[in-house]
Amino acid sequence: MTTADVHRTIETVWKIEAPRLIAGLARMLRDVGQAEDLAQEALVVALERWPHDGVPDNPGAWLMTTAKRRAIDQLRHNRMRDDKQAALDYELQPDAMTHAPDHADALDDDIGDDLLRLIFTACHPVLTRDMQVALTLRMLGGLTTPEIARAFLVPEPTVAQRIVRAKRTLAEKHVPFEVPRGEDLAPRLAAVLEVVYLIFNEGYTATTGEDWSRPALCEEAMRLGRVLAGLAPREPEVHGLLALMEIQASRLHARTAADGTPILLLDQDRARWDRLLIRRGLAGLERVEQLDGADGNYALQAAIAACHARALHARDTDWARIAALYAKLAVVAPSPVVELNRAVAVSMAEGPEAGLNLVDALQNERALRDYHLLPSVRGDLLFKLGRCDEARAEFERAAALTGNARESELLRQRAEACVER
Amino acid sequence: MRVMVIVKASADSEAGGMPDARELAEMGKFNEKLAEAGVLLMAEGLQASSKGVRVRFDGKQRTVIDGPFAETRELVAGFWLWQVRSMEEAIEWIKRAPLFDGGMEIELRPVAEMEDFGDAVTPETIREYETKVLKKAAKLREKAAKH
Numbered sequence: 001m002t003t004a005d006v007h008r009t010i011e012t013v014w015k016i017e018a019p020r021l022i023a024g025l026a027r028m029l030r031d032v033g034q035a036e037d038l039a040q041e042a043l044v045v046a047l048e049r050w051p052h053d054g055v056p057d058n059p060g061a062w063l064m065t066t067a068k069r070r071a072i073d074q075l076r077h078n079r080m081r082d083d084k085q086a087a088l089d090y091e092l093q094p095d096a097m098t099h100a101p102d103h104a105d106a107l108d109d110d111i112g113d114d115l116l117r118l119i120f121t122a123c124h125p126v127l128t129r130d131m132q133v134a135l136t137l138r139m140l141g142g143l144t145t146p147e148i149a150r151a152f153l154v155p156e157p158t159v160a161q162r163i164v165r166a167k168r169t170l171a172e173k174h175v176p177f178e179v180p181r182g183e184d185l186a187p188r189l190a191a192v193l194e195v196v197y198l199i200f201n202e203g204y205t206a207t208t209g210e211d212w213s214r215p216a217l218c219e220e221a222m223r224l225g226r227v228l229a230g231l232a233p234r235e236p237e238v239h240g241l242l243a244l245m246e247i248q249a250s251r252l253h254a255r256t257a258a259d260g261t262p263i264l265l266l267d268q269d270r271a272r273w274d275r276l277l278i279r280r281g282l283a284g285l286e287r288v289e290q291l292d293g294a295d296g297n298y299a300l301q302a303a304i305a306a307c308h309a310r311a312l313h314a315r316d317t318d319w320a321r322i323a324a325l326y327a328k329l330a331v332v333a334p335s336p337v338v339e340l341n342r343a344v345a346v347s348m349a350e351g352p353e354a355g356l357n358l359v360d361a362l363q364n365e366r367a368l369r370d371y372h373l374l375p376s377v378r379g380d381l382l383f384k385l386g387r388c389d390e391a392r393a394e395f396e397r398a399a400a401l402t403g404n405a406r407e408s409e410l411l412r413q414r415a416e417a418c419v420e421r
Numbered sequence: 422m423r424v425m426v427i428v429k430a431s432a433d434s435e436a437g438g439m440p441d442a443r444e445l446a447e448m449g450k451f452n453e454k455l456a457e458a459g460v461l462l463m464a465e466g467l468q469a470s471s472k473g474v475r476v477r478f479d480g481k482q483r484t485v486i487d488g489p490f491a492e493t494r495e496l497v498a499g500f501w502l503w504q505v506r507s508m509e510e511a512i513e514w515i516k517r518a519p520l521f522d523g524g525m526e527i528e529l530r531p532v533a534e535m536e537d538f539g540d541a542v543t544p545e546t547i548r549e550y551e552t553k554v555l556k557k558a559a560k561l562r563e564k565a566a567k568h
Contacts (some may be wrong), residue, residue: 011509012509013507016458016510019458112457115457216506219504219506222459222504223458223504224459226456230453230457276462280462397525402496
């Protein structure tokens, strides 16, 4: 193996091992920041030694042993500094280290719990959303600072700063390394899921193909979702979110034309949808139902996505069911955007008139004041009803509101089409 | 990227031998780790080739050949489908698999994605194909409308 090969191997091993390493160390040290630093130090040692000594047979255990030695030094150091620190009681017998690989294996048994704690800590509410995202990708994705920066199209120092601040904040606020219990769990889990979905959307909304690291962000979010589903198999919303992401991602290849123009859901070539992801998503939804979670926010969104996934042709779409699901979603997660989507579904199921009634009820909604899809949808319904002058005004208003040049052009074309009719 | 990890048949698997409880547990543990890392998409074991058939194409003729088949080492006994970030990552994972110490060769093959078709599928060829299909569809619609 050349040094370059070894470095590539180390990088790969790192991506696989980082979450387990950091989670295990954090349990020992009760400090995620310190845990990450020590894990990084172990990585540096590997970079120094493996090119000479060769890659060890069990690289994960090697990294863990190296990092734990340093962790124990750190604990001793902490003990000298503060004798009362509770963390010290943890496995401090020196002879534990002479059987280091066993030690790492023993740690393996609890690794699932540790990973779950790590996710909850990285998404702790004392951190801003930006920090949560950066920390999650860094500690659970094993992504480097430049990789995170590239994925989010922000400068590297910004990401580095977010990570440093996040770690400092966690330490300063004495955030415990634990999974919340009882009634604290639901809101905290919701925050974790939101972070994962945010990562997914960041990848999903970047449609053009120039920067391939962004679809990779979708994959990373789905990977995190799968990890979560494995760690918290009894939480229906976890399966709901994973199903939602998988079904949406199944359309990734079909949602842009060769020249980069976005293709709307109903116009997509469904043969290009990824059947494996759809199948997995539908299976995930079944799991949600078994867990009595079909009325959860993500579960409902996933169920809506599933209606489209099940229809082999756009014309086969079960709009009545979609409208009913939106009605439920409007109760669980009320928002004017959900109402607008419901209006579209209702118009498809019952006709434009019924949809227009719902849209008109949203006209004075402050949150939608500058939202181009409101006049765009209204224009479409008016057009279908033959009220072309009104439709034209709506399309023009929508075109002025959108920031996307391609979309604006499309809306102007629709406005012109109203005149011709 | 997705990688298919192909496990070749052995004399034992061809004889219909199934893993014992200990082996199943070990493999289960490995699969758990894969799942825990979000890598595992599918894991399937195939039945012996005696339960399978081959269909040979020769011109217009199709001949069904019953198993079992020879060339044991070339037969597939099972496969995983993994979602990984690189081929290197898949290799790192397979190195950790249990049960193969007796001398096995596992084949790892990246699953072809749209962008992997390279020059054969360019934006132009896709567009050309789409225009062709769309034209055909339009013609069919016209025809349908006339009836």
